[in-house]
Amino acid sequence: MPLSITFHGAARMVTGSKHLLELPDGQRLLLDCGMFQGEGPASDALNRRFGFDPRRIDALVLSHAHIDHSGLIPRLVAEGFKGPIYATEATRDLCEILLADSAFIQENDYRYDAKRAKKQGKAMTEIGPLYTNADVEAAMALFRIVPYDTPSEILQGVTLTFIDAGHILGSASVHLTVAGKEGVRRITFSGDVGRYVDRLLPDPKPFPQADVIICESTYGNRDHQEASASAEELLGHVQRVCVEQQGRLIIPAFSVGRTQELLYQLNHLFNDGMLPRVPVFVDSPLSINATSIYRRHAQLLQADIRAELEQDHDLFGFPGVEFIREAARSKALNTRKGASITIAASGMMDAGRIRHHLFHGLPGANNAVLIVGFCAPGTFGAQLLKRPAAVHMYGEEVPVRAAILTMESYSAHADRGELLRWIGCQDPSLVKRVFLVHGDMEAMESLRDAYADRGFRKIAIPHQGERVEV
Numbered sequence: 001m002p003l004s005i006t007f008h009g010a011a012r013m014v015t016g017s018k019h020l021l022e023l024p025d026g027q028r029l030l031l032d033c034g035m036f037q038g039e040g041p042a043s044d045a046l047n048r049r050f051g052f053d054p055r056r057i058d059a060l061v062l063s064h065a066h067i068d069h070s071g072l073i074p075r076l077v078a079e080g081f082k083g084p085i086y087a088t089e090a091t092r093d094l095c096e097i098l099l100a101d102s103a104f105i106q107e108n109d110y111r112y113d114a115k116r117a118k119k120q121g122k123a124m125t126e127i128g129p130l131y132t133n134a135d136v137e138a139a140m141a142l143f144r145i146v147p148y149d150t151p152s153e154i155l156q157g158v159t160l161t162f163i164d165a166g167h168i169l170g171s172a173s174v175h176l177t178v179a180g181k182e183g184v185r186r187i188t189f190s191g192d193v194g195r196y197v198d199r200l201l202p203d204p205k206p207f208p209q210a211d212v213i214i215c216e217s218t219y220g221n222r223d224h225q226e227a228s229a230s231a232e233e234l235l236g237h238v239q240r241v242c243v244e245q246q247g248r249l250i251i252p253a254f255s256v257g258r259t260q261e262l263l264y265q266l267n268h269l270f271n272d273g274m275l276p277r278v279p280v281f282v283d284s285p286l287s288i289n290a291t292s293i294y295r296r297h298a299q300l301l302q303a304d305i306r307a308e309l310e311q312d313h314d315l316f317g318f319p320g321v322e323f324i325r326e327a328a329r330s331k332a333l334n335t336r337k338g339a340s341i342t343i344a345a346s347g348m349m350d351a352g353r354i355r356h357h358l359f360h361g362l363p364g365a366n367n368a369v370l371i372v373g374f375c376a377p378g379t380f381g382a383q384l385l386k387r388p389a390a391v392h393m394y395g396e397e398v399p400v401r402a403a404i405l406t407m408e409s410y411s412a413h414a415d416r417g418e419l420l421r422w423i424g425c426q427d428p429s430l431v432k433r434v435f436l437v438h439g440d441m442e443a444m445e446s447l448r449d450a451y452a453d454r455g456f457r458k459i460a461i462p463h464q465g466e467r468v469e470v
Contacts, residue, residue: 008052010034010068010438011462014440016034021176023155023157032060033062038379039377054076059154061087061160061176062087062095065087066256073085074102074136084154088145107132162174163175165192166194167191170297173190175188191216193418195412211432214437216413216414218374219411219413220439220448238276241403242339242341247368249342252347252358253287263291279321279341280340283357284353291316334360423454434451434456
């Protein structure tokens with residue numbers, strides 16, 4: 001049986017990263033096990049069927065902790081997977097809080113739907129939440145730590161090396177060597193590639209020569225704004241909204257990565273005496289926990305930031321910032337008068353406390369929503385980016401009078417030029433196949449053309465469920 005890859009997620013779409021390697025000797029290795037997001041009932045349907053038997057998977061390799069890459073691991077375990085889950089230590093630590101939060105959302109949503117169905121006299125059509133906290137605990141027991149740049153045999157004849165991808169704390173590109181009767185095959189899965197100008201993390205590292213590359217393409221058709229100007233732009237938004245208009249600046253932010261980046265930059269502005277005296281609220285227990293993990297793994301940050309820690313022992317905290325865990329305190333923010341900055345999850349605005357802040361803040365013409373991250377098609381964030389006159393929330397039509405602002409320089413995904421730089425460590429004549437995933441068609445087609453111009457051949461954009469022999 002030849003070596004094959006089946007693309008069970010993030011194929012001609014962004015979310016649901018899930019790629020199954022079937023080896024000539026019958027072993028089966030899964031790369032990522034992410035949740036589909038942003039498509040409502042369609043996402044839920046996709047999340048309830050794998051397209052393969054979890055009991056037959058021998059091992060799972062996880063590139064990083066984001067839910068669109070890790071979010072279905074507990075369901076995989078609930079359906080019979082018992083193998084090891086290989087990840088970096090920081091990825092394991094982040095998964096512990098992210099998956100627990102996801103289970104909490106699943107269980108809460110199911111209880112809410114059941115209550116609403118009962119009230120309306122309807123029967124529930126689904127048998128339960130995708131998974132529970134007990135499934136998360138069972139999954140966490142299967143994690144096995146593999147440090148960066150440390151070749152490790154994970155299955156018979158299969159060696160894994162994690163390469164720092166610079167996307168979020170602990171993120172990695174996955175380099176595999178598969179030894180068989182026909183020789184050694186080298187496969188690299190990009191995971192999500194980070195920026196070469198990230199404020200916190202080191203640049204994505206070069207990876208060993210590969211025969212087959214599975215590459216993300218989120219921003220394969222565009223280049224980001226210069227990151228160097230982001231502090232000035234952020235300060236400008238604070239000045240206009242909070243000082244001149246005395247409004248609320250509401251910032252939906254991913255709990256992992258984006259929140260820490262924002263806090264680091266606000267901390268710098270404060271230390272430089274440039275940040276106006278405006279209260280800053282981080283209203284997300286998950287973000288608070290993630291920030292603690294960033295502090296714990298400070299050795300993974302850029303060298304110059306590690307040096308900063310000798311002078312400023314808390315890069316993410318400063319006078320005027322309040323970290324909020326209690327629900328009552330969170331609710332009180334929406335009755336508070338005066339200017340403020342509120343950072344809350346989720347970044348795509350489909351769940352979390354940010355929903356309540358938007359519900360109360362969108363009608364205010366002196367307020368603004370600052371979107372600093374990617375919003376997948378179908379999410380509430382993507383809807384808000386279209387700047388509608390009103391949105392539907394909690395059974396009500398909510399007028400959108402607040403300004404909808406964006407800052408592209410905060411992206412944690414490599415842009416077109418950076419993806420070209422990432423693959424530039426390869427000799428194109430030795431790469432036999434390139435598969436583009438984790439992007440929309442426009443981005444993937446643009447990146448395919450750019451890679452072809454660099455001499456790469458046989459560049460494919462696989463369909464969902466497509467199996468390819470390599």
